[in-house]
Structure formats: C-alpha cells, structure tokens
Amino acid sequence: MYVAHVGDSRCYLIRAGQISQLTRDHSLLNDYLLVMPDMSAEQQAELPKNVITRALGMQDSVTVDLVPAQPKVGDRFLLCSDGLSGMVTDEEICDIVTEAGDDLDLAAKRLIECANEHGGEDNCTVVLVGITG
Numbered sequence: 001m002y003v004a005h006v007g008d009s010r011c012y013l014i015r016a017g018q019i020s021q022l023t024r025d026h027s028l029l030n031d032y033l034l035v036m037p038d039m040s041a042e043q044q045a046e047l048p049k050n051v052i053t054r055a056l057g058m059q060d061s062v063t064v065d066l067v068p069a070q071p072k073v074g075d076r077f078l079l080c081s082d083g084l085s086g087m088v089t090d091e092e093i094c095d096i097v098t099e100a101g102d103d104l105d106l107a108a109k110r111l112i113e114c115a116n117e118h119g120g121e122d123n124c125t126v127v128l129v130g131i132t133g
Contacts, residue, residue: 003067003077007055009125010085012093013069014076019094022067022077026054075131076104080111083124087115097128104128 003011005023013020024030028051033039054062071077076097084093092114100107108126115124 001069001071003069005065005067006062008052009079009081011067012078012080012090014078014094014097015072015074017094017098019090019097021090022069023065025082026052026065028053071131073131073133076107077129077131078111079125079127079129081123081125083120083122084111084115084126086122087118087120087124102130104130 003022005011006026008025008027009023010025011022013022027049029044029047029049031053032047033044036043052058056062069077078093078097088096088111093111096110096114097107100110108128111126112124
C-alpha cells in the first residue's frame with residue numbers, strides 16, 4: 001500500500017497500541033529541519049508554524065510524496081487535518097483509537113470531540129481505515 005501525500009494533513013499508523021506518523025508535513029519549519037537538523041528550539045520558535053510549502057492548487061504541478069506501508073490485520077490508518085493533529089497529541093490519538101477497538105465511527109467522533117475540547121481552533125477532518133482479515 002502507498003500513502004500519497006501533499007501538504008500538512010497527516011497519515012498515522014496505529015498498530016498494537018503504538019502510533020507512528022507516516023507522512024511529513026510540507027511546512028517551512030520541516031523544510032528548514034531537513035537541511036539544518038540541529039536547529040535549536042529557539043531558532044525553530046522564530047519560524048512561523050503554519051506556512052505550507054507544498055499543497056494542491058499552489059502551482060500548476062506539485063511533487064507528491066509516496067510513503068510505502070505494509071498493512072497488517074488489526075492496523076488502523078488515520079488520515080486527518082491539522083485541526084486534529086494540531087490540537088491533540090499523538091499519545092491521545094493513539095489512546096482514543098485503541099480504546100475504541102473495532103468501532104471506528106466511535107473513535108472518529110471521540111477524536112473530533114477531543115480536538116474541540118482542546119480549543120477546536122481549526123477545521124477537523126478525520127478518516128479511519130481498519131485492516132481486517
């Protein structure tokens with residue numbers, strides 16, 4: 001399986017109670033970190049957090065990242081906007097999805113509720129995909 005990605009919406013893999021971010025935000029901060037991985041926290045704080053460097057519609061053509069994944073039974077793939085990832089920690093996301101078990105609708109509703117409880121500063125989109133046998 002491949003995840004095609006542009007922008008700052010994310011794809012996470014939740015497997016066996018662990019979460020990993022499969023995509024990399026196409027942001028000014030992350031672009032700087034690619035070329036200057038030893039940037040101090042102070043230097044990072046000087047950069048704007050919400051500047052997107054790659055997104056659909058910005059130019060006539062765009063480079064799309066392809067991230068390979070090897071799905072296993074029981075995996076949960078979360079596709080979400082920064083309205084979720086900017087408001088809810090990865091650990092909270094993992095806990096909510098893991099606790100919901102096979103009820104992906106419940107997990108999605110709880111993720112959105114959690115983002116709203118933390119301030120709900122942006123639109124929040126959540127798609128959960130479960131891998132079954």
